[in-house]
Each structure stands twice: as C-alpha cells, then as structure tokens.
Amino acid sequence: MKMLVLLMGILAVTYATDPKLNFTSNFPRSCPLKNFSDWYVVGSYCVKYFGQPQLNFSEAEFFCRKTVIGGHMVSVHSEEANSQILVLTMKFNASNPRIWMGGLELFRTNRFIWTDGSDWNYDAWVPGQPDNTANIEDCVEMNWKANGKWNDGKCNLEKPFICAFKNRV
Numbered sequence: 661m662k663m664l665v666l667l668m669g670i671l672a673v674t675y676a677t678d679p680k681l682n683f684t685s686n687f688p689r690s691c692p693l694k695n696f697s698d699w700y701v702v703g704s705y706c707v708k709y710f711g712q713p714q715l716n717f718s719e720a721e722f723f724c725r726k727t728v729i730g731g732h733m734v735s736v737h738s739e740e741a742n743s744q745i746l747v748l749t750m751k752f753n754a755s756n757p758r759i760w761m762g763g764l765e766l767f768r769t770n771r772f773i774w775t776d777g778s779d780w781n782y783d784a785w786v787p788g789q790p791d792n793t794a795n796i797e798d799c800v801e802m803n804w805k806a807n808g809k810w811n812d813g814k815c816n817l818e819k820p821f822i823c824a825f826k827n828r829v
Contacts, residue, residue: 687751688744691827696728700748703741705824707734709752709759717799717815720760721775724823733762734824735774737782745822746808753820757807760821763800765792765812772800776824785810 691699691706699706715723717733724731736742749757762775770790772780786805790797790812797812801819804811 686740686743687747693827700744701827702734702744702748702824703737704827705734706827707745707748707822707824709748709820709822711753711820714818714820715760716818717760717764720819720821721762724762724821727823728825730825731823732774732776732825733760734822735762735776735778736784737778739782739784742782742784742802742808745802748822749803749820750807756820757803758819759802760819761800761802761810762824763810764815765790765798768792768795768798783810784808 688700688702688707690697691701693699693706696706699708701707710720710723721733724733734745736745745759745761746757749759763772763780764775765771766773770792772783772790774780786809789810790800792798792812796814799813799815801811801813802808804813
C-alpha cells in the first residue's frame with residue numbers, strides 16, 4: 661500500500677492512498693445545506709468530486725455551472741483547503757488522482773485566475789511549474805508528478821474535476 665505524507669506547517673500527517681480506507685484525519689465534513697449531503701465543506705465552499713464523465717477544462721467548468729447555482733470548478737485558497745481537496749480526490753480515485761481545478765492562465769501572461777472570480781492568493785505548483793510548454797498549457801490541474809501539487813496542463817485533455825459553490829450557511 662502506498663503512503664502519502666503532507667506537510668502542514670510543522671505537523672506531518674500521513675494518509676494511506678488505498679481508496680477503500682476512510683480518511684478521517686483532515687477529511688472534509690458534509691455540506692450542511694439541504695440536498696447537498698454528498699458535497700463536502702472546504703473553506704467557505706461546498707465541493708464535490710466528479711470522476712464521470714471526465715471532461716476537458718471548459719466542459720468541466722460549464723458542467724459545474726449547470727450543476728448548482730453559483731457553481732464553478734474549485735478554487736483553492738490555503739494549504740488546509742489544498743490538503744482537503746487532495747484527501748477528497750484520493751478517497752474517490754487514488755489510482756488516477758489528476759483533476760482539473762478552476763484555475764487558468766490569463767492570456768499567456770503567466771498570471772493565473774480562478775473561474776469563480778476569487779483572489780489568487782495561494783498556489784502549490786510542482787517545482788518548475790507553471791511552464792506553459794509549447795504555449796498550450798493554460799489550465800490548472802492537481803496531482804501531476806506530485807500529489808497535492810499543481811501543474812499547468814493542456815485544457816483539451818479530459819480529466820475528473822471538483823465543482824464548488826459558496827457555502828452561505
């Protein structure tokens with residue numbers, strides 16, 4: 661069984677990547693809103709992992725917008741939220757954890773924005789990323805080469821994704 665270690669400040673937390681295990685440490689609680697009990701709270705958002713259908717970046721963003729009022733692909737604003745997104749992804753698909761997040765490069769400026777319009781105030785890039793290989797990598801994915809780390813990827817590739825909406829409770 662593989663093991664994953666996340667560093668959170670000075671506290672090291674170990675998670676088993678076996679998808680049959682229940683991740684209790686740092687696993688997000690259920691969204692408290694009626695009809696969203698299969699969504700989870702991450703920061704001020706309710707989020708849900710979607711493994712099927714796998715969609716390209718634009719399709720995934722529009723899927724999230726159609727799925728819930730105020731929905732977008734997930735934006736991440738802290739190390740704790742990044743860890744919770746990772747744990748959620750590993751619970752549902754540890755064997756293929758690469759996911760789309762709602763970040764994209766703004767017109768090849770090397771400046772990234774979130775599709776939900778929130779501030780870009782945190783990132784967790786794989787060392788050497790983003791690199792916009794061949795000027796065709798504009799969309800943000802998680803778990804490329806290193807679990808919990810981000811990469812700029814080709815937007816036309818189909819991947820699982822996480823939708824999110826603002827938790828107003």
